[in-house]
Amino acid sequence: MAVESGQEELITLLAGVARHDRSAFKKLYECMSGRMFGVCRKLAGQQELAEEALQDAFIRIWHHAGEYHSERGSPLSWMLTIARYRTLDLMRARKVRQTAGDDMLETIADDSANPLDETLRADGASALNGCLEELSDSQRDSVLLSYYKGFTHEELATAMSTPIGTVKSWIRRGLLALKRCLER
Amino acid sequence: MKKTPERVERLAAEYVLGTLTGGARRRFERWMMESWAIRQEVWFWEHKLGELAARVPPVAPPASVWTRIEQRLWPETSSAKASTGGWNWLWAGWSLMATAAVMVMAVLLMQQPEPSRQPLLSGAVVQKDITDPLWLVAESGEPGQLRLKPVAATPAEGNQDYELWVVPEGDGNPMSLGVIPVGKDMLQIRLSPETRAALSVSRTLAISLEPKGGSPTGAPTGPILHITKLHPLE
Numbered sequence: 001m002a003v004e005s006g007q008e009e010l011i012t013l014l015a016g017v018a019r020h021d022r023s024a025f026k027k028l029y030e031c032m033s034g035r036m037f038g039v040c041r042k043l044a045g046q047q048e049l050a051e052e053a054l055q056d057a058f059i060r061i062w063h064h065a066g067e068y069h070s071e072r073g074s075p076l077s078w079m080l081t082i083a084r085y086r087t088l089d090l091m092r093a094r095k096v097r098q099t100a101g102d103d104m105l106e107t108i109a110d111d112s113a114n115p116l117d118e119t120l121r122a123d124g125a126s127a128l129n130g131c132l133e134e135l136s137d138s139q140r141d142s143v144l145l146s147y148y149k150g151f152t153h154e155e156l157a158t159a160m161s162t163p164i165g166t167v168k169s170w171i172r173r174g175l176l177a178l179k180r181c182l183e184r
Numbered sequence: 185m186k187k188t189p190e191r192v193e194r195l196a197a198e199y200v201l202g203t204l205t206g207g208a209r210r211r212f213e214r215w216m217m218e219s220w221a222i223r224q225e226v227w228f229w230e231h232k233l234g235e236l237a238a239r240v241p242p243v244a245p246p247a248s249v250w251t252r253i254e255q256r257l258w259p260e261t262s263s264a265k266a267s268t269g270g271w272n273w274l275w276a277g278w279s280l281m282a283t284a285a286v287m288v289m290a291v292l293l294m295q296q297p298e299p300s301r302q303p304l305l306s307g308a309v310v311q312k313d314i315t316d317p318l319w320l321v322a323e324s325g326e327p328g329q330l331r332l333k334p335v336a337a338t339p340a341e342g343n344q345d346y347e348l349w350v351v352p353e354g355d356g357n358p359m360s361l362g363v364i365p366v367g368k369d370m371l372q373i374r375l376s377p378e379t380r381a382a383l384s385v386s387r388t389l390a391i392s393l394e395p396k397g398g399s400p401t402g403a404p405t406g407p408i409l410h411i412t413k414l415h416p417l418e
Binding site for chain 1: 193194197198200201202203205224227230231232233234235236237238240241242243244245246248249250252253256257258
């Protein structure tokens with residue numbers, strides 16, 4: 001499953017899928033489904049929705065592979081982004097947090113000194129050329145919680161026991177600082 | 185809302201992050217459709233934040249996900265693969281058929297339903313290019329009392345017979361209902377409670393070509409000529 005596929009190979013496979021070559025599609029699934037499913041599951045926090053999102057993502061890739069181009073980033077990040085968006089869509093459509101997730105939110109809130117688990121923080125910290133290190137702890141945690149867990153402003157405010165206006169400003173300033181760093 | 189560069193920059197980042205929600209998210213998607221520059225701003229973030237997603241360890245999805253993708257994209261060809269176990273023999277036989285006896289489902293209301301807990305089932309075995317059904321099948325009087333009437337069926341070639349089967353749902357083996365006639369004779373078949381239970385779930389019958397007197401093994405040995413779905417008489 002953990003086939004480390006070169007970007008070139010992924011581009012070749014995507015080109016095949018754009019021509020509706022089913023065997024290329026199957027290979028692409030074999031290369032990418034594990035990575036994409038990891039993202040879907042981390043985000044959704046539940047198996048069933050993650051499976052559905054992964055299906056949706058691959059069906060989208062089948063129909064839209066031809067829309068990939070290098071300006072959209074690497075084929076890897078393009079496909080992971082599709083997996084993320086499909087998962088977010090399903091989570092929002094089903095109000096996953098409001099129903100199934102309340103307990104989890106409370107657990108996180110109880111542990112409010114550090115709502116972001118350490119693995120997430122470590123995963124994120126070394127990425128992005130170290131630019132995340134330039135953010136304040138609150139800015140970085142709120143950005144990473146939104147990215148990895150799909151938290152909305154409201155959910156972040158609850159999870160971090162902080163007024164929503166403050167959370168919004170952390171996100172806004174955090175992203176701006178991140179961009180300035182990345183552009184350097 | 186004015187599309188100032190600062191606003192576009194902020195909204196694109198929040199769009200990708202996912203904190204832009206509801207109506208604001210949809211409004212921004214319209215902006216993206218209208219402007220290449222706005223899409224570029226979004227791609228910048230998708231690309232950069234994609235690095236974070238790439239850090240997530242892979243998790244193997246269950247095999248059923250791929251099956252469901254195939255079913256959604258190619259329902260016409262994937263249904264055979266989706267069926268497993270007891271169905272494999274059937275599809276293998278089906279694909280062997282050289283002279284494609286194409287099945288069309290048909291419902292024939294032959295009688296009024298009797299009051300009973302379980303609906304009575306009926307259907308017809310038909311073949312493309314033949315106007316009349318080959319056989320009519322219907323439960324009569326009570327569930328499990330199956331009557332089969334040959335109409336346009338012709339005798340099997342060579343020293344062979346037609347055999348009728350109940351195809352259960354899922355992995356079970358087909359259950360023989362015996363050799364069936366052509367010509368004028370109506371056949372009455374009394375289903376065992378077990379066979380009737382399987383039929384009430386799957387509502388599927390199959391007809392295979394077998395050596396004279398029926399399959400020697402108790403399972404279909406010849407090609408599957410027909411598959412038909414029964415429908416409740418209601």
